[in-house]
Amino acid sequence: MTTPFPEDRFRCLPKAEIHVHLEGSVGAETLLALAADHGVEPPAPDARGVRRWYSFRDFPDFLERYFFVCRLLGRAEDFRRIAYDYLLTAHAQGAVHVEFHISSSYHTQEVGLDWSVVLEGAVAGCEQAERECGISSLLIPDLSPHLGVASGHATLDAVLAQLHPRVVALGMGGPSDAWWEEDFAPAFERARAAGLRAVCHAGEHGPAREVQHAVEKFGAERIQHGIAALDDPRVVELLLRESIPCDVCPGSNVALKAVSDFDSHPLPRMVEAGLTVTLGSDDPPLFHTDLLNEYRIAWEHGGLREEALTTMARASISESFAAEEDRERWLAGFEES
Numbered sequence: 075m076t077t078p079f080p081e082d083r084f085r086c087l088p089k090a091e092i093h094v095h096l097e098g099s100v101g102a103e104t105l106l107a108l109a110a111d112h113g114v115e116p117p118a119p120d121a122r123g124v125r126r127w128y129s130f131r132d133f134p135d136f137l138e139r140y141f142f143v144c145r146l147l148g149r150a151e152d153f154r155r156i157a158y159d160y161l162l163t164a165h166a167q168g169a170v171h172v173e174f175h176i177s178s179s180y181h182t183q184e185v186g187l188d189w190s191v192v193l194e195g196a197v198a199g200c201e202q203a204e205r206e207c208g209i210s211s212l213l214i215p216d217l218s219p220h221l222g223v224a225s226g227h228a229t230l231d232a233v234l235a236q237l238h239p240r241v242v243a244l245g246m247g248g249p250s251d252a253w254w255e256e257d258f259a260p261a262f263e264r265a266r267a268a269g270l271r272a273v274c275h276a277g278e279h280g281p282a283r284e285v286q287h288a289v290e291k292f293g294a295e296r297i298q299h300g301i302a303a304l305d306d307p308r309v310v311e312l313l314l315r316e317s318i319p320c321d322v323c324p325g326s327n328v329a330l331k332a333v334s335d336f337d338s339h340p341l342p343r344m345v346e347a348g349l350t351v352t353l354g355s356d357d358p359p360l361f362h363t364d365l366l367n368e369y370r371i372a373w374e375h376g377g378l379r380e381e382a383l384t385t386m387a388r389a390s391i392s393e394s395f396a397a398e399e400d401r402e403r404w405l406a407g408f409e410e411s
């Protein structure tokens with residue numbers, strides 16, 4: 075019989091969640107409240123119905139739901155609400171720190187929202203949650219490569235024009251098709267010159283060379299997903315040499331069919347290869363998961379046990395972009411737990 079997942083033990087363990095999307099973190103109750111505020115008919119009349127609606131057959135289906143939520147976000151108050159609500163959820167799971175990816179190109183370039191609206195709201199939600207329960211949080215504006223490099227620079231212009239201490243890195247969403255036609259590296263150079271760190275989605279649905287490109291061209295210090303890295307020993311070698319972690323989300327990978335099922339997820343092989351791995355929930359309500367559940371999946375399907383999962387929890391903190399004194403304080407919690 076499989077040893078049961080020690081949920082309480084992992085709830086108490088200090089953890090950071092460094093791969094989660096603000097717009098994809100909107101739970102059913104929050105979605106209903108946003109729809110009511112905006113006078114928009116919700117996809118279902120109650121939370122149970124919304125949770126059922128949060129399921130999909132394929133990637134286009136997923137995007138339709140993701141963008142339905144995005145369309146409910148137009149005011150600073152909306153961003154405050156979703157950041158605050160998610161941080162309370164994460165806190166209840168033992169997260170001490172969250173780094174939110176934000177679809178900044180979507181909001182500023184596709185919708186034409188002023189970045190200050192997004193920023194002001196998200197920061198207010200982060201501050202409120204920190205005041206109330208002490209959870210730390212930072213923001214990572216993501217570029218959308220399919221909108222093109224000019225749009226990426228325009229997004230960055232807006233972000234850099236009002237750089238806030240909570241904005242810590244520039245990120246990049248998928249898919250990568252545009253990477254090979256246009257040069258996004260200068261956008262990352264600009265971000266770096268302004269003091270931002272760099273992260274990048276890569277090697278999720280696409281091949282290992284995405285991971286290599288993200289590291290070598292964009293200077294990515296962390297890879298979101300990176301599950302394809304194992305397909306190329308040179309890319310594994312690169313990640314090991316540069317000490318670059320992969321922020322892996324098995325629940326997302328199976329829901330979006332990047333991996334066929336949990337039992338064949340490469341997570342245990344990534345650990346075995348010596349890669350630094352952290353666990354995240356990506357877009358938790360959409361994938362019917364949460365941060366603790368990702369640890370449960372790793373336990374139940376990946377066969378990973380206490381030591382490996384504790385190493386991942388430690389890595390989530392040490393690889394986060396939180397201030398060094400905060401990281402040290404949280405890591406000290408491992409000695410006590």
Ligand SMILES: [Zn+2]
Nearest residue numbers: 095275298356
């Ligand atoms: Zn993601």
